[in-house]
Structure formats: C-alpha cells, structure tokens
Amino acid sequence: MSGGDRPARTAPVRVVIADDEPMVRAGIRAVLATDPGIEVVAETGDGREAVELVRRHRPDVAVLDIRMPGTDGITAAAEIRRTGVATGIVMLTTFGEDDYILRALGGGAHGFLIKSGEPEELIAGVHAVADGAAYLSPKVAARVVAHLASAGTGGPADRSATAREQVAGLTSRERDVLALVAAGLSNGQIARRIGVVEGTVKAHVSSVLARLGVANRAAAAVLAHEAGLTPGGTCAGGPRT
Known part of the structure; x- marks a missing residue:
C-alpha cells in the first residue's frame, strides 16, 4: 500500500461519518481521532442527513455505510455527487455485499473498506481519497474480482x-x-x-x-x-x- 510519499497537507482532512449503528460510528470516530491529520466535523446515522451535512460542512471525505435504512450509502453518494461538492466518498461494507459494492463502484464511489478491516486501512483510505486517489482495501479488491469472475x-x-x-x-x-x-x-x-x-x-x-x-x-x-x-x-x- 502506498502513501509514504504523500505530500504534507496544510490542514487536517475533514470527514463526515454516516452509519446507522452508533457503536460503529463511535469506533470509526475513535480510529480517526488517533490521526492528528484527520478531523471529524459531523456524524449521523441517516443517509439523507449525511447529504445535508456534506452540503453544510463541505468535508474532504464522507465515510458512508453502504447499507442504511431509508437512504443508503449508494443513494447518498449519488446525491452528494449531484450537489457538485468536491467530497470524496469512502464506502464501508461487510462481506456478502458484493452486489452493493459493484453498484457503488459503478456510481463513482472513491473508496471501499471492510468494516472488520484493520484501523490502519481506514486511516490510509481516508487520506488516499482526500489526496485525490481511489482506494480498495485488499479484501474488497479480492471480493470484487472473485464476484466478477463468478458472475x-x-x-x-x-x-x-x-x-x-x-x-x-x-x-x-x-x-x-x-x-x-x-x-x-x-x-x-x-x-x-x-x-x-x-x-x-x-x-x-x-x-x-x-x-x-x-x-x-x-x-x-x-x-x-x-x-x-x-x-x-x-x-x-x-x-x-
């Protein structure tokens, strides 16, 4: 995984988190708080509210659960893109959500992370997307390739x-x-x-x-x-x- 030659930013990466599980949100916030180069500016458990938070705060990155009740992460990502705000989208997924991953990939999401992955992957993924790169965690890449092969x-x-x-x-x-x-x-x-x-x-x-x-x-x-x-x-x- 690259990133060692990432240029230093003059300001922290500003992040909005959206996940309908409070414990998951708390975990994401805690992991990101270990990196002084990342600042969580808002969080929510609702995809539609996530779109509004992105409009309001204009963060560098939105971390979205791919599946949420009501407005899911894929729909929220599409709405964020339609707003014209230059916010990178990192999707959080679990195993068994290959079809959702492929839909999000086609919809232009910039990063994909497994919820059960290593904390370092979350930090690396947020920085990569903020720097203008797309990011697939190793497990997501393997799942997508395997799913495409089987289909x-x-x-x-x-x-x-x-x-x-x-x-x-x-x-x-x-x-x-x-x-x-x-x-x-x-x-x-x-x-x-x-x-x-x-x-x-x-x-x-x-x-x-x-x-x-x-x-x-x-x-x-x-x-x-x-x-x-x-x-x-x-x-x-x-x-x-």
Missing part, C-alpha cells in the same frame, strides 16, 4: 485472460501508470515516481481509461487486479473522476 460467462481463467489481453493493448508507459494507479497512487505521486509532470500523468490515465473501456480509476484498478498487474493483497486506487 462472468467464462469463469475466472477466462476473465483473467480477457483482462490480460486488454492490458496488453496498452503502451509500456500506460501499463506502468495503470500499475501505480492500482497501487493507490494519486496523479501527483505517480508523476514524482516516474519523473514527469502531473499533466502528463493525467493524460496517460485518461488514455488508459478510454482504451480499457472503464468509467473510473477504481474500475481500472479492479481490471488491473484481474490481469494480475498488481501484487496479490495490494490496495487499489487512483485519482478520482
């Missing part, structure tokens, strides 16, 4: 072969960029890593998305995992769209 017509081997064929159509530099996207680096981090200006990286990423036929960086990261382009167990992500 496909040809099985895991065929999906892997198809993904490798798609990736093979990229240039060598584009494959390098895709691997770094899938390793959790933002455009600025990739630029520093490969020694080019950030605008060049942005152009490469746009080309990768177009040539792979995917809508966003998180989807590109999933395809990279299917192709075996990233080491097993890495986090996945890339700049937000």
Whole structure:
C-alpha cells in the first residue's frame, strides 16, 4: 500500500461519518481521532442527513455505510455527487455485499473498506481519497474480482485472460501508470515516481481509461487486479473522476 510519499497537507482532512449503528460510528470516530491529520466535523446515522451535512460542512471525505435504512450509502453518494461538492466518498461494507459494492463502484464511489478491516486501512483510505486517489482495501479488491469472475460467462481463467489481453493493448508507459494507479497512487505521486509532470500523468490515465473501456480509476484498478498487474493483497486506487 502506498502513501509514504504523500505530500504534507496544510490542514487536517475533514470527514463526515454516516452509519446507522452508533457503536460503529463511535469506533470509526475513535480510529480517526488517533490521526492528528484527520478531523471529524459531523456524524449521523441517516443517509439523507449525511447529504445535508456534506452540503453544510463541505468535508474532504464522507465515510458512508453502504447499507442504511431509508437512504443508503449508494443513494447518498449519488446525491452528494449531484450537489457538485468536491467530497470524496469512502464506502464501508461487510462481506456478502458484493452486489452493493459493484453498484457503488459503478456510481463513482472513491473508496471501499471492510468494516472488520484493520484501523490502519481506514486511516490510509481516508487520506488516499482526500489526496485525490481511489482506494480498495485488499479484501474488497479480492471480493470484487472473485464476484466478477463468478458472475462472468467464462469463469475466472477466462476473465483473467480477457483482462490480460486488454492490458496488453496498452503502451509500456500506460501499463506502468495503470500499475501505480492500482497501487493507490494519486496523479501527483505517480508523476514524482516516474519523473514527469502531473499533466502528463493525467493524460496517460485518461488514455488508459478510454482504451480499457472503464468509467473510473477504481474500475481500472479492479481490471488491473484481474490481469494480475498488481501484487496479490495490494490496495487499489487512483485519482478520482
């Protein structure tokens, strides 16, 4: 998981939390409070109220439970995106919610974390999304790839072969960029890593998305995992769209 070369922020990452379970909210707040670079500005147990809190506070990141009574995290994320507020969305999921994860992935969520994951993953995911990167925890990446394989017509081997064929159509530099996207680096981090200006990286990423036929960086990261382009167990992500 990357992040060691993350540039220092001049202000804490401001976060809104939405989860209908008070104990879970308390746990998230407690974990984030261990990092002086993160500030929880508001919390709620209701997805609709989360949208209003985002409008009011304009946080860097909203941490949303993917399933809540009434307005769930997926619907809340879509409404947040429609407001035009530049807030990154981190979804909290549990095992068995693969369909929800895929819906949220298609809806443009920027990060996915398992509720039972390590506290360090939550902190890393919040920072990654705040820095403009998408983030898939290792367990989520594995679940998504496995779910796509089981839902496909040809099985895991065929999906892997198809993904490798798609990736093979990229240039060598584009494959390098895709691997770094899938390793959790933002455009600025990739630029520093490969020694080019950030605008060049942005152009490469746009080309990768177009040539792979995917809508966003998180989807590109999933395809990279299917192709075996990233080491097993890495986090996945890339700049937000």
